[in-house]
Amino acid sequence: xxxxxxxxxxxxxxxxxxxxxxxxxxxxxxxxxxxxxxxxxxxxxxxxxxxxxxxxxxxxxxxxxxxxxxxxxxxxxxxxxxxxxxxxxxxxxxxxxxxxxxxxxxxxxxxxxxxxxxxxxxxxxxxxxxxxxxxxxxxxxxxxxxxxxxxxxxxxxxxxxxxxxxxxxxxxxxxxxxxxxxxxxxxxxxxxxxxxxxxxxxxxxxxxxxxxxxxxxxxxxxxxxxxxxxxxxxxxxxxxxxxxxxxxxxxxxxxxxxx
Numbered sequence: 001x002x003x004x005x006x007x008x009x010x011x012x013x014x015x016x017x018x019x020x021x022x023x024x025x026x027x028x029x030x031x032x033x034x035x036x037x038x039x040x041x042x043x044x045x046x047x048x049x050x051x052x053x054x055x056x057x058x059x060x061x062x063x064x065x066x067x068x069x070x071x072x073x074x075x076x077x078x079x080x081x082x083x084x085x086x087x088x089x090x091x092x093x094x095x096x097x098x099x100x101x102x103x104x105x106x107x108x109x110x111x112x113x114x115x116x117x118x119x120x121x122x123x124x125x126x127x128x129x130x131x132x133x134x135x136x137x138x139x140x141x142x143x144x145x146x147x148x149x150x151x152x153x154x155x156x157x158x159x160x161x162x163x164x165x166x167x168x169x170x171x172x173x174x175x176x177x178x179x180x181x182x183x184x185x186x187x188x189x190x191x192x193x194x195x196x197x198x199x200x201x202x203x204x205x206x207x208x209x210x211x212x213x214x215x216x217x218x219x220x221x222x223x224x225x226x227x228x229x230x231x232x233x234x235x236x237x238x239x240x241x242x243x244x245x246x247x248x249x250x251x252x253x254x255x256x257x258x259x
Contacts, residue, residue, distance in 0.1 A: 003030065005066060007109075007135070008094030010084055012066055021077055023085070023131060025068040032064035033098060037140045037259060059259065062140035063112055064096075067132040070119070075126035082119050085131060096135060098142075105142040105258055109135040144256035151248035156235030161256040164228040166206040169238060171195065173247020178220075181249065182239045183227045193220035195247065229254070 003014025003025060012023040041057035070085070072078035093110040111117070111134070118132035141163060149155050151172065159165040169181065171191075178192040181203065191210060195201055202211040208224045210217045229236045240249040 004099040006097040008089055010088055021072045023070050025066055029067040037062050059140045062137035064135045070129040070131050072127045078127055085119055105144050107137045107142045109137045112136040142258045146253040146255045149251040151250035154239040157229050157251055157254055158233055158235050159229050159254050159256045161258045162231045163257045163259040164230055165255055165257040166228040167251045167254050169203040170250045171201040171247055175242040175245040175247050177243035179242040182241050184237055187225045187227045188223050189225055190223035191220055192222055
């Protein structure tokens, strides 16, 4: 698969596209996609002991740079491409898709703060320019294929990325006294709100929030432990345990998650 990046609908290519014009990324013009992401965390020294305390670390946002040549078949075409480029993602965030190294991944990005877009027209040619663009992925994760897991009383979820995947669960049924979703190592997400036939609870394991028919519900979760699907796991349990009544749990879209 040849390199291609689609930035909010504007394509950038690893080669000259068949149309004969467009944005062509330099041989070393893609930076920040294949690298790791900067780690952030607090450091507290262990007094009168070796080393530091073991504290959790997290990832900074991801910065991806694209640079190369903009090639056109006429000065008018170059002007059109310039306007598309300079207006790209101004004041907004959009989907960015990368086709690279035999796979397709995507994330959400905007323009990197404090960095100016560059579009330098060749003085000797009105059909060629150099470009440079920096994107900021506030969430450094990248996502690939999604797989649905059909409704059942218990799910065993997995994915094929290299980082923790956090699913969104849907719960249906008739459970007048609420329910819990049970996981590994005693983890539990407990809902006290009654669920009736025709309603759907959505539990976001990324945020811990509960929605009923798409509307955020507040004050109905008494235990909000969340857990994800580690890379390489053969299956992580999400088991529905009604207080009374019966119901089903599903995961409509489990994303392959990468870092």
